[in-house]
Amino acid sequence: MDFKQIQELVKMINKSNISELSIEQDKFKITIKQKDNEVQQVITVPATVAPVQAVAAVAPAAAPATAAPVAAAPAAPAKADNLVTIKSPMIGTFYRSAGPDKAPFINVGDEVAPGKVVCIIEAMKLFNEIESEVSGKIVKVLVDDASPVEYDQPLFLVEP
Numbered sequence: 067m068d069f070k071q072i073q074e075l076v077k078m079i080n081k082s083n084i085s086e087l088s089i090e091q092d093k094f095k096i097t098i099k100q101k102d103n104e105v106q107q108v109i110t111v112p113a114t115v116a117p118v119q120a121v122a123a124v125a126p127a128a129a130p131a132t133a134a135p136v137a138a139a140p141a142a143p144a145k146a147d148n149l150v151t152i153k154s155p156m157i158g159t160f161y162r163s164a165g166p167d168k169a170p171f172i173n174v175g176d177e178v179a180p181g182k183v184v185c186i187i188e189a190m191k192l193f194n195e196i197e198s199e200v201s202g203k204i205v206k207v208l209v210d211d212a213s214p215v216e217y218d219q220p221l222f223l224v225e226p
Contacts, residue, residue: 069192072096073156077217150200152222154215158189162211170211172222176204184222187215202226 079087079098088097154160162170162185171183178184178198185196202224209221 069190073217076157080217148226149205150202150224150226151220152184152196152198152200152224154187154217154219154221155196156187156189156194157217158187158194158215160209160211160213160215160221161186161188161193162207172204174204174207178202178204178224196221198224200224200226 075087075089075096075098078084079100084100086097086099089095162172164171164186171185172178179201180197180199182198183195184198184204187194187196204222205225206223207221208223209215209219215221
């Protein structure tokens with residue numbers, strides 16, 4: 067099972083009323099549990115490959131805390147209706163730059179175009195470059211660097 071399949075499983079669990087899902091294939095086992103908007107992933111890989119166990123818990127309080135800045139007065143309230151949101155395509159840790167000593171991929175006021183890398187989201191020790199799907203000017207960064215993010219959480223506001 068690859069990473070994209072695991073992401074799809076998490077998406078389906080989030081959208082359903084299923085509280086727990088366990089899948090076992092050969093020497094691979096995955097269990098995804100959901101309790102009151104809290105998702106927990108436990109992945110175990112056989113010892114012959116590498117002894118790895120990754121656990122990621124996402125607290126339900128993370129979404130309201132990051133949703134508050136969206137409602138908190140963008141640059142011009144009249145323009146708030148035409149802003150486009152760049153959202154997280156996965157659960158993980160949000161990084162604005164490629165490394166601690168590197169410059170951020172984008173800043174407020176920068177122009178973005180489809181295909182331009184806007185951030186990195188680390189999930190299970192994999193660093194995924196997130197590309198913009200819209201063009202325009204970055205109005206606001208909604209997430210702090212090195213913060214956990216959820217699937218479909220707003221990351222940036224873009225004025226087309």
